[in-house]
Amino acid sequence: MKKSLVTPILLVVFLASCGKGEQGAGAAAGGMPPPPEVDVVTVTAGSTTLTQDLPGRLEAWRTAQVRARVEGIIEKRLFAEGSNVKAGSPLFKIDDRTYKTAAAAADADVAVAKLTVDRYRPLLEIKAVSQQEFDQAEAKLKQTEAVLAKAKLDQENANVLAPISGRIGRALVTEGALVGKAEATQLATIEQIDPIYANVTESNTDLLRLRQAVKAGRVKRSAETRVQVVMEDGSIYPHPGKLLFSDLAVDPNTGSILIRAEIPNPEKELLPGMFVRIRFPESIADNAITLPQRAVQMGAQGQFVMTVDKDGKATPLPVKVGGMSGGNFMIADGLKGGEQVIVNGLQKARPGSTVKPVPWNTAAAVPTATAPAAPAPAAKQGN
Numbered sequence: 001m002k003k004s005l006v007t008p009i010l011l012v013v014f015l016a017s018c019g020k021g022e023q024g025a026g027a028a029a030g031g032m033p034p035p036p037e038v039d040v041v042t043v044t045a046g047s048t049t050l051t052q053d054l055p056g057r058l059e060a061w062r063t064a065q066v067r068a069r070v071e072g073i074i075e076k077r078l079f080a081e082g083s084n085v086k087a088g089s090p091l092f093k094i095d096d097r098t099y100k101t102a103a104a105a106a107d108a109d110v111a112v113a114k115l116t117v118d119r120y121r122p123l124l125e126i127k128a129v130s131q132q133e134f135d136q137a138e139a140k141l142k143q144t145e146a147v148l149a150k151a152k153l154d155q156e157n158a159n160v161l162a163p164i165s166g167r168i169g170r171a172l173v174t175e176g177a178l179v180g181k182a183e184a185t186q187l188a189t190i191e192q193i194d195p196i197y198a199n200v201t202e203s204n205t206d207l208l209r210l211r212q213a214v215k216a217g218r219v220k221r222s223a224e225t226r227v228q229v230v231m232e233d234g235s236i237y238p239h240p241g242k243l244l245f246s247d248l249a250v251d252p253n254t255g256s257i258l259i260r261a262e263i264p265n266p267e268k269e270l271l272p273g274m275f276v277r278i279r280f281p282e283s284i285a286d287n288a289i290t291l292p293q294r295a296v297q298m299g300a301q302g303q304f305v306m307t308v309d310k311d312g313k314a315t316p317l318p319v320k321v322g323g324m325s326g327g328n329f330m331i332a333d334g335l336k337g338g339e340q341v342i343v344n345g346l347q348k349a350r351p352g353s354t355v356k357p358v359p360w361n362t363a364a365a366v367p368t369a370t371a372p373a374a375p376a377p378a379a380k381q382g383n
Contacts, residue, residue: 034356035312035353035354035355035356036348036349036355036356037345037355037356037357037358038308038314038342038344038345038346038348038349038355038356038357039343039344039345039358039359039360039361040340040341040342040343040358040359040360041292041295041340041341041343041359042338042339042340042341042359043289043291043335043336043338043339043340043341044289044337044338045287045288045289046286046287046288047284047285047286047287047288048284048285048288048290048325048330049224049281049282049284049325049326050281050282050283050284050285050288050323050324050325051279051280051281051282051324051325051326052202052279052280052282052323052324053277053278053279053324054200054201054202054259054277054280055200055201055275055276055277056198056200056201056261056275056276056277056278057198057199057273057274057275057276058196058197058198058199058263058271058272058273058274058275058276059196059197059198059199060166060191060192060193060196060197060272061192061193061194061195061196061197061262062164062166063189063190063191063192063272064162064163064166064189064191065186065188066091066092066162066163066168066186066187066188066189066190067184067185067186067187068092068094068160068180068184068185068187069157069160069180069184070094070099070154070158070180071178071179071180071181072094072096072098072158072178072179072180073094073095073176073177073178073179074092074093074094074095074173074174074175074176074179074187075093075094075095075175076092076093076175077091077092077171077174077175078090078091078092078093079091079168079171079188081168081169081170081171082167082168082169082170083167083168084165084166084167084168085162085165085166085167085168085190086162086165087161087162087163087164087165088161088162089161089162090159090160090161090162091160091161091162091168091187091188092159092160092187093158093159093160094157094159094179094180095158096159099154099155099158100155102154102155103148103152103154103155105151106144106147106150106151106152107148107151109144109147110141110144110145110147110148112144113137113140113141113143113144113145116137116140116141117134117137117138117141120133120134120137121134160187163190164190165190165192166190166191166192166193167190167191167192167193167268168188168189169188169189169190169191170188171187171188172186172187172188173185191272193265193268193270193272194265194266195241195262195263196262196265197244197260197261197262197263198229198241198260198261198263198276198278199258199259199260200258200278201251201254201256201257201258201259202256202259203255203256205255224281225242225281226240226241226242226281227241227243227263227278227280227281228240228278228279228280229241229270229276229277229278229279230276230277230278230279231276232275232276237263237269237270237276239263239264239265241262241263241264241278242261242262243259243260243261243280244260244261244262245259245260246259246260247259259278259280261278261280279326282323285323285330288325289330289331289335289337290325290328290329290330290331291305291328291329291331291335291341291343292327292328292329292343293327293328293329294344295329295341295343296319296321296329297316297346299316301318302318302320303318303319303320303321304316304317304318304319304334305317305319305334305335305341305342306341306346306349306351307339307340307341307342308340308349308355308357311354312354312355312356312357313354313355314342314349314350314351314352314353314354314355315351316351317334317335317339319331319332319333319334319335320332320333320334340357342357344360
């Protein structure tokens with residue numbers, strides 16, 4: 001009975017083992033896995049605008065210091081710190097009782113002086129008063145009117161108004177503070193930051209290099225005035241600006257030239273004092289080759305790109321970078337056109353390995369001003 005049970009069990013085990021062996025043999029006969037896909041761009045030459053990224057600092061379009069124009073004690077602060085204010089809106093209230101009294105006294109003096117002039121005028125016609133006495137009365141009237149105007153102006157200045165529209169910062173004085181004792185005390189600062197200025201400096205050496213390249217005919221001067229702001233995280237600010245001017249003189253202390261650009265700032269994201277990079281058009285090069293920054297690698301012998309040859313194998317080629325065109329590198333040497341350069345999937349493309357090139361979907365790529373990609377591990381350059 002035991003023998004009859006063992007025989008069917010051994011038969012089942014044997015058949016199962018045969019099935020697994022046939023599956024393994026089928027997998028082995030199926031061949032190697034397909035080559036990995038890599039995104040490539042086909043190198044083409046054409047006209048391109050060379051750009052340059054320069055560090056700059058943002059500055060408010062207009063800045064006004066709110067100052068006390070009369071002496072007195074601050075009674076009230078009439079604005080919220082950090083809020084937007086309009087030109088002419090009240091900001092501070094200074095105790096004006098002294099100025100009201102002075103204005104009232106000056107007004108009474110004007111009334112007396114005017115009454116004297118009115119009384120002397122008919123007397124002058126009948127020679128009851130001399131011309132000198134009448135002239136003195138008129139001079140006295142003008143003097144008292146000037147005093148009255150000054151008293152009224154002081155009374156008005158006790159109400160400190162916003163000189164411009166914009167965003168006001170923190171209050172520099174508090175209620176109860178004595179202001180304007182010896183000078184016009186600064187009370188707050190208002191800044192207009194839409195648009196906003198970007199001040200950048202360009203090296204005189206770079207400017208001379210550009211002029212020599214233009215003179216030699218290698219590039220042409222760009223007439224484009226539009227600029228881009230590159231944020232600290234490498235992203236491009238959505239609102240392009242425009243170049244306003246560049247200084248005609250070189251700063252003897254830094255050897256650089258000041259360039260100013262105007263940037264729209266409707267969302268108030270850009271703030272005065274921020275450091276940014278300004279990307280502006282520098283020149284136009286014909287028959288130029290450009291590649292995304294991520295395609296250019298750095299090896300032991302310098303910069304190179306990974307290409308896909310006619311046999312579908314990954315092959316490194318040494319290149320030289322000649323400048324920037326937006327977020328792309330301009331290739332000065334190493335490529336002639338027609339090469340398939342790997343942009344994405346470099347970690348799959350070892351030198352000599354077989355890969356499947358797929359056209360890079362540039363529409364799906366997010367344009368950023370990132371730094372060049374990290375060096376490819378264990379990559380060797382070809383000659």
